[in-house]
Amino acid sequence: MSGGDLLVLKGKGIVEGHCIGEALVSSTPISFLGGVNPMTGEVIEEGHDLEGRSVAGKILCFPHGKGSTVGSYVMLALRRRGLAPAGLVNEVADPIVVVGAIISRIPMVVGVDISLLRTGDLLEVDGSTGTVRVLRRAGERVLDERGGKGA
Amino acid sequence: MTREEEKVLDGEAGPGLKLAMEILVKLGDIFGAEKLIPVESAHVSGISYKTAGDAAIEFLRELKELGAKASIPATTNPCGFDERLSRILDLPEELISAQRELVSSYEELGLQRTLTCVPYYQHRPEPGSHLAWAESSAVVYANSVLNACTNREGAPSALAAAIVGKTPDHGLHRPENRKPGILIHVDFKPKDEVELWSLGFLVGKICKDKIPLLEGLKGLADWELKGLGAAMASGGMTALFHLAEAHGEPVAEGIEEEVSLGKEDVLSTIEGLSSSNEPDLFFIGCPHCSEEELELIASLLKGRKVGKGVHLWICTSRYIKERRPDLVEAIEGAGGLVICDTCVVVSWVERLGVDTVATNSPKAAYYLPGLSGLDVRLMSLRECLRSACTK
Numbered sequence A: 001m002s003g004g005d006l007l008v009l010k011g012k013g014i015v016e017g018h019c020i021g022e023a024l025v026s027s028t029p030i031s032f033l034g035g036v037n038p039m040t041g042e043v044i045e046e047g048h049d050l051e052g053r054s055v056a057g058k059i060l061c062f063p064h065g066k067g068s069t070v071g072s073y074v075m076l077a078l079r080r081r082g083l084a085p086a087g088l089v090n091e092v093a094d095p096i097v098v099v100g101a102i103i104s105r106i107p108m109v110v111g112v113d114i115s116l117l118r119t120g121d122l123l124e125v126d127g128s129t130g131t132v133r134v135l136r137r138a139g140e141r142v143l144d145e146r147g148g149k150g151a
Numbered sequence B: 001m002t003r004e005e006e007k008v009l010d011g012e013a014g015p016g017l018k019l020a021m022e023i024l025v026k027l028g029d030i031f032g033a034e035k036l037i038p039v040e041s042a043h044v045s046g047i048s049y050k051t052a053g054d055a056a057i058e059f060l061r062e063l064k065e066l067g068a069k070a071s072i073p074a075t076t077n078p079c080g081f082d083e084r085l086s087r088i089l090d091l092p093e094e095l096i097s098a099q100r101e102l103v104s105s106y107e108e109l110g111l112q113r114t115l116t117c118v119p120y121y122q123h124r125p126e127p128g129s130h131l132a133w134a135e136s137s138a139v140v141y142a143n144s145v146l147n148a149c150t151n152r153e154g155a156p157s158a159l160a161a162a163i164v165g166k167t168p169d170h171g172l173h174r175p176e177n178r179k180p181g182i183l184i185h186v187d188f189k190p191k192d193e194v195e196l197w198s199l200g201f202l203v204g205k206i207c208k209d210k211i212p213l214l215e216g217l218k219g220l221a222d223w224e225l226k227g228l229g230a231a232m233a234s235g236g237m238t239a240l241f242h243l244a245e246a247h248g249e250p251v252a253e254g255i256e257e258e259v260s261l262g263k264e265d266v267l268s269t270i271e272g273l274s275s276s277n278e279p280d281l282f283f284i285g286c287p288h289c290s291e292e293e294l295e296l297i298a299s300l301l302k303g304r305k306v307g308k309g310v311h312l313w314i315c316t317s318r319y320i321k322e323r324r325p326d327l328v329e330a331i332e333g334a335g336g337l338v339i340c341d342t343c344v345v346v347s348w349v350e351r352l353g354v355d356t357v358a359t360n361s362p363k364a365a366y367y368l369p370g371l372s373g374l375d376v377r378l379m380s381l382r383e384c385l386r387s388a389c390t391k
Helices: A071-080 A095-104 B003-009 B015-031 B049-065 B093-108 B136-144 B155-164 B193-207 B222-235 B263-273 B291-300 B318-323 B325-333 B362-372 B381-390
Strands: A008-010 A012-015 A018-025 A059-062 A087-090 A108-110 A122-126 A131-136 B036-038 B041-044 B074-076 B131-133 B166-168 B182-186 B212-215 B257-261 B281-289 B311-316 B337-340 B356-359 B375-378
Touching: A012 A095, A018 A087, A059 A122, A071 A095, A071 B049, A071 B155, A087 A095, A087 A122, A095 A108, A095 B015, A095 B155, A108 A122, B003 B015, B015 B036, B015 B049, B015 B155, B015 B166, B041 B155, B049 B093, B049 B155, B131 B136, B131 B155, B136 B222, B136 B281, B155 B166, B182 B193, B193 B212, B193 B222, B193 B257, B193 B263, B193 B362, B222 B281, B222 B291, B222 B362, B263 B362, B263 B375, B281 B291, B281 B362, B281 B381, B291 B311, B291 B318, B291 B325, B291 B381, B311 B381, B318 B337, B325 B337, B356 B362, B356 B381, B362 B375
Parallel strands: A018 A059, A059 A087, A087 A108, B041 B074, B041 B131, B182 B212, B182 B257, B281 B311, B281 B356, B311 B337, B356 B375
Antiparallel strands: A008 A131, A012 A108, A018 A122, A122 A131, B036 B166
């Protein structure tokens, strides 16, 4: 389980709200228009390092947004179908993702070094204080019901 | 923030205004703006269902549910068809009704149904006025030709500005940010607008976020300036350019970089944007034609006839089309179609069954292959009309 050595990253809170979820981490900017399917939540941009992965319910960590400003509306479309990310962590605040997070009410923190996070980390995001806490590292084992080591 | 703005942000003026205010305040925060300033008008993009899609419809539904309403004059960009194109392209009922819902949602929010990328021919902003415009070609025209002040807004931020009537005070709203940072020497005389506008496309690409000062371009007409700016904005992120000839004396202060561009550079830009295929659709009007262009087209078509199996589409605003029925008659009498509310780029033109579009617009040449899967051949207005008519 989580030890005292786990990371707490301090960034800037952009959209308030609190969430806990699994990290989906990309080193590449994301365009929501044309890059994410609004009907499925899947990343569809060819060659993107998250291609084929779903952003639904994840804490999506990536450097910043790119592409058309209509991308903000795609984030809302995802939200209305229950397919939006649970939280957003960016290195740099860009207008498209920030506006998308505001209108979709997704907790968002910026100014965090994404390279410290790994896909599968269990994260807690607090958009009011700007804190990203790693609750459990990806791949770390947890005790199962019988008290032994689980997968 | 003023006390009144804080009240809006707290939701005292209703949830729609609160959401719009939240967008502006957060964006202002990102860009380091110290305050919001009033704007005289907003111009909103994200109108064509082809490009904005269901996502925009859902945002507008949400805004309507929250009781949002435009508080200043606000105009709209082109949509996906006019009453003729929906029939010519035989659009499915779902597309037509989705596009209609999108346009009427904007109207219900209090926006004007201008459906054009050249709103400035209808409502001409005063020099020095502050605006919140999306549509990159209109932004660069407003800043560079009209000397008004607007940043390059996105679809949601222009809509938020329409509702609140304000925009964050940063970027091109501040005089210190409107000075040129890069000097472009133009070492040749462009032979037509395709060369001139492709030069613009290249300048946009080179300048990135720097403001260009162009030296060597003289005596350009309004429509040439309009296309020049549109090309810069599609080649890069240019929102303002200066012409050395328009300044009384040389502007050396603040110039960090100098670049010389010759005919060779422009010809290779044209080559990159243009195929050599035989066109079957000729398209003029990206950005939408002004009256000046319609006059030129009508005069060049005099005594000519568009060839069989060839389409000639001239796109303009409904406002201009209705103002000049004489020019529309002259163009359509020769076999062209004057189309409004839309343009080839944001329509479902691929349903026409054509392969190659000829146009004089590098902006259209840049976007059409990706949006419609069509090949594009860059040809000047005169060449387009000549080729369309000799077949």
